Amino acid sequence: MTATKPVNLWTSSDHVRDYLERADSISHREEGEAALLEFVPQSARRILDLGTGDGRLLALVREQHPDAEAVAVDFSPAMLEAVRKRFADIAAVSVVAHNLDHPLPSLGKFDAVISSFAIHHLVHERKRVLYAEIYDLLNSGGVFCNLEHVASPTPRLHQEFLRRIGFTVETEDPSNKLLDFETQLGWLREIGFDDVDCHWKWRELALLAGRRE
Numbered sequence: 198m199t200a201t202k203p204v205n206l207w208t209s210s211d212h213v214r215d216y217l218e219r220a221d222s223i224s225h226r227e228e229g230e231a232a233l234l235e236f237v238p239q240s241a242r243r244i245l246d247l248g249t250g251d252g253r254l255l256a257l258v259r260e261q262h263p264d265a266e267a268v269a270v271d272f273s274p275a276m277l278e279a280v281r282k283r284f285a286d287i288a289a290v291s292v293v294a295h296n297l298d299h300p301l302p303s304l305g306k307f308d309a310v311i312s313s314f315a316i317h318h319l320v321h322e323r324k325r326v327l328y329a330e331i332y333d334l335l336n337s338g339g340v341f342c343n344l345e346h347v348a349s350p351t352p353r354l355h356q357e358f359l360r361r362i363g364f365t366v367e368t369e370d371p372s373n374k375l376l377d378f379e380t381q382l383g384w385l386r387e388i389g390f391d392d393v394d395c396h397w398k399w400r401e402l403a404l405l406a407g408r409r410e
C-alpha cells in the first residue's frame with residue numbers, strides 16, 4: 198500500500214496569488230512581526246528565512262539589519278519569482294529553491310533563523326526534525342524566531358479564528374498541518390534551545406522563539 202502524499206498547495210500560482218492579495222490584511226500579523234523583530238540580535242551578521250514567500254518578513258528584518266547577509270528559502274515557483282524580484286538589486290540576499298520536506302542543504306551558519314507562517318505546512322515529524330536542523334546551523338547566541346500558525350485547543354476556537362480571518366472549515370487552506378504551540382515549545386527545549394517561549398500570541402498566530410547558548 199502506498200502512503201498518500203500530504204496536501205501542499207503552495208506550488209500553485211493561483212494559491213500564491215490569493216495569499217499575496219490578502220497578506221497585508223491578515224489580522225494582527227503586524228503585531229507578531231513587530232514582536233519577532235525584537236528578538237533578532239542587533240549583532241546578527243547572517244540571517245536565514247525559511248518559507249520566505251515574497252520576502253515580506255525578511256524585508257522587515259533587513260530594515261533593522263541592512264548590513265546582514267541573508268538567505269531566503271522557498272519551494273514555490275511563484276514565490277521564488279516574487280522574492281527574487283524583491284531583492285534583485287541586493288547582493289547580500291541569496292534566494293535558494295528548496296523543499297523543506299527534505300533536510301536543509303548546506304547553507305553555512307546563521308545568527309538568526311526566522312520564519313513566518315510557513316513551517317505549519319510540513320507534517321509534524323518533519324517540523325520537529327527541521328527544528329533540530331535549525332539548532333545545528335545556529336551560531337552561539339543565535340536565535341530561532343518562528344511566527345507561526347498554530348492549532349487552537351478546541352474546534353470552536355478554531356472556527357472563531359477562521360471566521361476572524363475570513364475563512365471557514367470548508368475554505369481553510371488544506372495545506373495547513375496545525376500543531377499546538379505547547380508541543381512545539383517542548384520540542385525546542387528538548388533539542389537544546391534556551392530561553393524558549395511564546396512571546397506573542399493572538400488566537401492561532403504565535404511567535405515561538407529559542408536561543409542557542
Ligand SMILES: C[S@@+](CC[C@H](N)C(=O)[O-])C[C@H]1O[C@@H](n2cnc3c(N)ncnc32)[C@H](O)[C@@H]1O
Pocket residue numbers: 205207208216220247248249250251252253254270271272273276295296297298312313314315316318319
Ligand atoms: C503563508 S505563506 C508565508 C510566506 C511568508 N513567509 C510570509 O510571511 O508572507 C507560506 C510559505 O511557505 C512556503 N512553503 C510551504 N511549504 C513549503 C515547503 N515544503 N518547502 C518550502 N517552502 C514551503 C510557501 O511556498 C509559502 O511561500
